[in-house]
Amino acid sequence: MSQSLDRALTLLSSIAKDARTLDDLADEIGVHKSTVLRLLRTLEQHHFVRREGVRHYRLGSAMFDLANQALDSIDVRRSAQPALAALNASTGHTVHLASYDDGEVVYIDKYEGRHSVRMYSRIGKRAPLHCTAVGKVLVAAMPSARREEIARSIEYPVLTPNTITTPEAYLAELERVAQAGYAVDNAEHEDFIHCVAAPVRGADGEVLAAASMSVPKVLLDYEGLLALVPELRAATKEASVHSGWTENGKGH
Amino acid sequence: MSQSLDRALTLLSSIAKDARTLDDLADEIGVHKSTVLRLLRTLEQHHFVRREGVRHYRLGSAMFDLANQALDSIDVRRSAQPALAALNASTGHTVHLASYDDGEVVYIDKYEGRHSVRMYSRIGKRAPLHCTAVGKVLVAAMPSARREEIARSIEYPVLTPNTITTPEAYLAELERVAQAGYAVDNAEHEDFIHCVAAPVRGADGEVLAAASMSVPKVLLDYEGLLALVPELRAATKEASVHSGWTENGKGH
DNA sequence: GACCTCGGTTGCGTATGTTGCAACGACTGT
DNA sequence: ACAGTCGTTGCAACATACGCAACCGAGGTC
Numbered sequence: 001m002s003q004s005l006d007r008a009l010t011l012l013s014s015i016a017k018d019a020r021t022l023d024d025l026a027d028e029i030g031v032h033k034s035t036v037l038r039l040l041r042t043l044e045q046h047h048f049v050r051r052e053g054v055r056h057y058r059l060g061s062a063m064f065d066l067a068n069q070a071l072d073s074i075d076v077r078r079s080a081q082p083a084l085a086a087l088n089a090s091t092g093h094t095v096h097l098a099s100y101d102d103g104e105v106v107y108i109d110k111y112e113g114r115h116s117v118r119m120y121s122r123i124g125k126r127a128p129l130h131c132t133a134v135g136k137v138l139v140a141a142m143p144s145a146r147r148e149e150i151a152r153s154i155e156y157p158v159l160t161p162n163t164i165t166t167p168e169a170y171l172a173e174l175e176r177v178a179q180a181g182y183a184v185d186n187a188e189h190e191d192f193i194h195c196v197a198a199p200v201r202g203a204d205g206e207v208l209a210a211a212s213m214s215v216p217k218v219l220l221d222y223e224g225l226l227a228l229v230p231e232l233r234a235a236t237k238e239a240s241v242h243s244g245w246t247e248n249g250k251g252h
Numbered sequence: 253m254s255q256s257l258d259r260a261l262t263l264l265s266s267i268a269k270d271a272r273t274l275d276d277l278a279d280e281i282g283v284h285k286s287t288v289l290r291l292l293r294t295l296e297q298h299h300f301v302r303r304e305g306v307r308h309y310r311l312g313s314a315m316f317d318l319a320n321q322a323l324d325s326i327d328v329r330r331s332a333q334p335a336l337a338a339l340n341a342s343t344g345h346t347v348h349l350a351s352y353d354d355g356e357v358v359y360i361d362k363y364e365g366r367h368s369v370r371m372y373s374r375i376g377k378r379a380p381l382h383c384t385a386v387g388k389v390l391v392a393a394m395p396s397a398r399r400e401e402i403a404r405s406i407e408y409p410v411l412t413p414n415t416i417t418t419p420e421a422y423l424a425e426l427e428r429v430a431q432a433g434y435a436v437d438n439a440e441h442e443d444f445i446h447c448v449a450a451p452v453r454g455a456d457g458e459v460l461a462a463a464s465m466s467v468p469k470v471l472l473d474y475e476g477l478l479a480l481v482p483e484l485r486a487a488t489k490e491a492s493v494h495s496g497w498t499e500n501g502k503g504h
Numbered sequence: 505g506a507c508c509t510c511g512g513t514t515g516c517g518t519a520t521g522t523t524g525c526a527a528c529g530a531c532t533g534t
Numbered sequence: 535a536c537a538g539t540c541g542t543t544g545c546a547a548c549a550t551a552c553g554c555a556a557c558c559g560a561g562g563t564c
Contacts (some may be wrong), residue, residue, distance in 0.1 A: 003521060004551065005260045009298040009314075016321045022512065032553050039512070039551095042254045045262040047378075050353065054511065054560090059322035061358040062261075065376030067319030069268045070311035072374075074477040106313040122324075124317030126299075145273065255550065256522065275543065285525045306531085341550070354539065506564095513558075519553075529542075533537100 007228060008039045012059065015049060019056040065122070076208040077109050080200055080239035082113055084211055087235040091213065091228065094119060097200070098134040101207040103128070103154055108209065115219055119193065127189070130156050130170055131163050132220045134210035136183035141199055141207035142175040144235050147174055182229055185212075194225050198214045198236040203244035211236050236250030259283060260291045264311065267301060269376035271308045298333040319376070328460040329361050332452055332491035336463055338365055341489040343465065343480065346371060349452070350386040351461045353378070355406055357387045360461065367471055371445065379441070382408050382422055384414050385449030388435035392426040393451055393459035399426055414440045434481055437464075444469050446477050455496035461489050 007029050014020065025040075026033040033219060040057065043049040047062035050227040080097055089182040094113035098105045104126045117207040121127070129135035131149065139150055139217045153172070166169050177183040197212035213232055215225055257282050259429070266280045276290075277284040292309065294300040299314035322331060332349055340347040350357045356378045373379070381387035381402065391402055400504035403419040403426070416422050429435040437447040447465035465484055467477055 001288045001297075001522095002256050002260070004254050004256050005291060005294045006297075008254070008257045008260075009294070009300060012318060013314075015319045021510085023510090032510090032552085034513080037550060038253045039257060041255045043254075043260070046258075047354070048261060058325065059318055061353060061360075061376045061378060062265075063315070063322055063376065064319035065374065065378070066264060066268045066311055067316040068375045070315055073310065101313060102299070108313075108316075122317065123320045124313045124315065126313060126317075253553090275539090285540085286525085286542080289521080289543095370520060456552085506562080508561100510561090511559090514556090516554090517546100517552105519552080520552105522549080523547090525544090525545090525547105530540085532538080534537085 004039065006033070008043060011036065011039055012043070012048065012063075012165065015057050016059055018051075019058055021055050025057075026227075028032065068183060071108070071123070074108055074200070076200060076243055077243040079244075080209065080211065081109070083235045083238040083242065084109065085229065086244055087111075087211075088113070089211070090229065093228075094214045095122065096212045097209050098127075098132075098212070100129075100138040100140070101223075102252060103129065105129055105132055105138065113214070114163045115216065118214065119214060120190065128157065128159075129154055131159055131185065131188040131193040132212075133185035134185040135175060136177045136185070137197045137212075138207065138212035139201050140177040147171065160187055160191045162186050164188060182233060183210075184225070186222065187217060194222065196225060196229055196232055198229075198233050199240075200236050201240040201245040203246075203247065208243055211239065253496065256291065257388070259287070260295060263288065263291055264295070264300065264315075267309050268458065271304075271310055273307050276452070277309075293365050295429040297303060323360070323375070326360055328452060328491075328495055331494040331496075332461065332463065333361070333486045335490040335494065336361065337484065339363075339463075339465070345480075346466045348373065348386060348464045349461050350379075350384075350390070350464070352381075352387075352390040355383055355402065357381055357390065357462075365466070366474055367468065371466060372442065380407055380409065380411075382466075383411055383437065383440040385435040385437035385447040387462045388426060388429045388437070389449045389451050389462035389464075390459065390474065392417065392435065411441055412443045413440055416440060434485060435462075436477070446474065447475060448481055448484055450481075450485050451484065451492075452488050452495060453492040453497040457497065457499075460495055463491065 013024060014025055018032050020146040022033045022036055026036045040049055047060040050058050050060040084095050092114035096107050097109035098107050107121055107123055107125050110123050128164035129139055139147055151170045156165045158165055164173060182196055184199040187194045193214050193216055195212045195214045197210045199207040200209045202208045202212055213228055262281050263277060266277055274285045276289055278288045285358040292301055295393040302310050338345050340363035344366040347363040348359050349361035349415045350359050359373055359377050361376055362375050378415055382390055386429045391399055403422045410417055416425060434448055434450040439446045445466050445468055447464045449462045451459040452461045452463055454460045
């Protein structure tokens, strides 16, 4: 809708990847370098971009200022923090907190595991719904009409041999998840990692977010992974309580 | 330079403050609400903004995705982390890591203190050079010509009774800091808090950033604050080593 | 030291994209 | 049913952001 803004935002992503020369950036978004220069200058004025020397552009402080402000305003993040940090500390595994946004999963918090295998995740990063434990938990919590709608509308890229590839299979999986109260990602997203996830609920019992633990397969087999579920659920329950949820029925 | 981009970036700040209605945002940046709508839509496409229901706009996930990417790319942040985290753990006080950017100080990391008095700081937030310990450390590390230049060009808003208010006084203070190797903010920024700061150096001995500890005055008097300096300097020294610095002379 | 390349910068005229307007639609509360 | 918000769209006018081409400055090469 707004061309220059659109270009500028694309620019930001390009810069985030890695600092480049003007012409490179120009090529990337398909405009003249003078245009890039002018956009950069505006971004710079607002501290969204910094230049260091020549040939080096980095994201600026406004970026993380706003980001931190935004993160702080996500209530469930703060209320879930103690429980998830404790879970992370006691198990040593990577813990994620994620929520649904526009047909995808967004990670809103992350506690790095001790056995830090390089995982392709990061706060703010987005992931597909069909191959992540958190994705399954979040969609499974929706009314069945909405589940259908989503299951039919998303793509099913095959990321590992275990990835679910059809709406039918996904819907069946969601049903299982809804029943069980937790979800598993049996190496459906990344080959060497499997996860379990469970919902964090708010005052009205609605699902605010999903928390997951990710474990390298070399460290724990499938049995071992499932054995973590009780601990995970204890943590999500505690997080839910801190978010206003009460055991039986509505809060307030 | 780019009007629409400029407006959009201003919009982001407004949204960060607090989610509002279209007209409010329009007023704030002085344009018609339809204009705001179109900008928001573009921002939304890029996930810089989310809408929840009506009358609610929040910053979106692209924001913190990029921000985290950017933070990860700040080398000194990662290399200083262990030392600063340990300092924070052992003293219980709030620890900041900050660097110089465009006439101001920018906080690039923060470790919350245990006795958490609400402090007006946040990763990515900017603060003045003249009334912060980190600011003094960073400017004191510059060659004297540049010190002069900066001292003459910045403003000296009076924030507390102790705030330095003239370039002359500031330059004298910088000289003291350069000699001593650390800086003090004796409640010059916020009335109830005082800080000490010391530099973190890189391979060539250049100052990469400044680390500080902030302590409420009710917790520790001026004497007590100064007593923390050795521990702080031990931590910044360790951080420097991790950043490539070597005790005597040039690295490489 | 002259020449070349590469990255960044500026002025200018034009076409394009962006804007404000005003009318409409959806929703809320009275 | 009506008034009051808030968000959305089509359109025409204009400002603005664009591409171009020339220029500058730094580094490297011969």
